[in-house]
Amino acid sequence: MPTMTLIQAINAALDEEMKRDERVMLLGEDVGRRGGVFLATEGLQQKYGPDRVMDTPLSEAAIIGAAVGLAAHGMRPVAEIQFADYVFPGIDQLFSQAAKLRYRSGGQFSAPMVVRMPTGGGVKGGHHHSQSPEAHFAHTAGLKVIVVSTPYDAKGLLKAAIRDDDPVVFMEPKRLYRAVKEEVPTDEFLLPIGKAAVRRQGRDITLVSYGGSMVETLKAAEEMVAAGLEPEVIDLRTVMPWDKETVLSSAAKTGRLLVISEAPRTASIASEVAATVSEELFDQLLAPPLRVTGFDTPYPLAQDKLYMPTVTRILNAAKRLLDY
């Protein structure tokens, strides 16, 4: 089994799906000749030609809008938005159209498309290269939203997203693109959308996270283990629809929930998970669920490290839960 980085796993998933199904095609800014600014689509235009890997004009509205049209008429488009921060000019197409096409056409049309985008901070990108807008997407019924944290998941979930019959937003933490490496099968495999992964089993506290923040969450978990605790760690992987069953059964077991995400706090995925656990398990919890998140502020420029949930912030919150 070869070892792959996150970006290599994404490239491999796209390659396999394009080979398998002629309808699968890629479109976006700089995805062809250059292979994308992060090189996720490197080599694919050379391999599959400019009709299946399109360098588009610089317009997110046209990229997502055209993908809706292509998807509704037989193709399986995978659109790349260069940074999650640049999806906003295309939001009308994504929210008002892709998400609602099935509903507003009484099921006559659907938009089986994927919109991929690098997301999150940690690369000193500032306000306009670091945002984590997954909650916006999750708030729009009709879209599925995936945020990956490992090469294995990236491959299995991207392939599943391409085969899904509804529009999927596929978010790739850019700080992990080349930071994580693991063995990824070259044989065909798919992972189910909407299913979390339990990264570590434990009985004292449930740590729920996803995407880039999985790094700090797992480090914090290691420190807890070193201190004699047994944390359970859940990687949501899909944030819409998210895996309530796995989270609820873990929180019911440990009685303590900590949700960690670098996205801003208010109206976040972290808030949604904490609220659901409070509603469902109020009388079984040993402490009120807590969130460790990014701050409610534009993503800062120079002070990346301050903004992101750090191991220390996670450990402090865990201590509050355990001491409650």
Next chain:
Amino acid sequence: MDTIQYLDDQGRPLRDLPLSPEELLQGYRALRRARHFDERVLVLQRQGRLGVYPPFRGQEAAQVGVALCLRPDYDWLLPSYRESAAALTFGMPISKLILSWRADPAGWGAPPNVNMVQFYIPIATQIPQAAGVAHAQRLMGKDAVVAVFIGDGGTSEGDFHEGLNFAAVFNAPLLVVVQNNGWAISVPTHKQMKVQRIAQKAQGYGIPGVTVDGNDLVAVWSVAREAVNRARAGGGPTLIEALTYRVAPHTSSDDPSRYRSEEETERWLKRDPILRMKNCLLHLGLWSEDQEAALSEALEAEFLAAVEEADQAPEPKPWEIVEQVYQEMQPDQQAAWQYLRGEA
């Protein structure tokens, strides 16, 4: 459509120049100052003393020529990330620009006598805003003019069209300057659009559109001056396409060998806007190598002083990341602020 030009590729005047000798000298000094800045900050970048930087080498004339027509304390400039040269010429202090590209909050905002909005990063968002800024000048009874910059790629965004149409309908005093530098990262202009000339797009909004040789400072300056005068007199917006070339990488993190050969770059380097202007001055007997040497020395001294000033900017405080979000801090920011100060 013709391309307006005053200097040939070697810098020899093709006809009578519409600028005075003093203006020609002022223009050349501004070009050299911009080039010096670009070269020196790239060195800082390589030393790890700057963040990602988008160089403007080869595009100095297209920016300087516009900035020189504006009154920094009265008119307004809305630049994209590519326009450090316009910002510099318009009066942004070098130290501020360094801090800004260092991703230091001390680089945000402009001094009170420099009417510039911080560089725009999300492409084309500046265009509708510039229409609003320009319209506001009229509503306030001023005859101030607004100049906004964008690239060839940016003209594909909806905001470009929507902003231009809005400005045209309300006759806003606006210059929309498109630096057609041949590339939007890896996509060449001819694959970005089907029109031959970006200036043709002006017809779609019912406003004047001009293509100018963007590597000819005299041409850019005179075309921009005419558009500024028209806008000031109530004649509405103008679309200016400056034909130029991005001889450098897209940013300090780009590798152009992934998508282009440098043959065309070589051709454009021979039409370097600074070489052409220098030759023009030499041809007119307005410049000497002694003056050149003295200018280089002065520019380096100015730059070094600015770096020193930038280096003295205080470390940003952790809690500042939640300041300036609202006029009055709201409860969520207040809680974060106290946390970051170690008070909660």
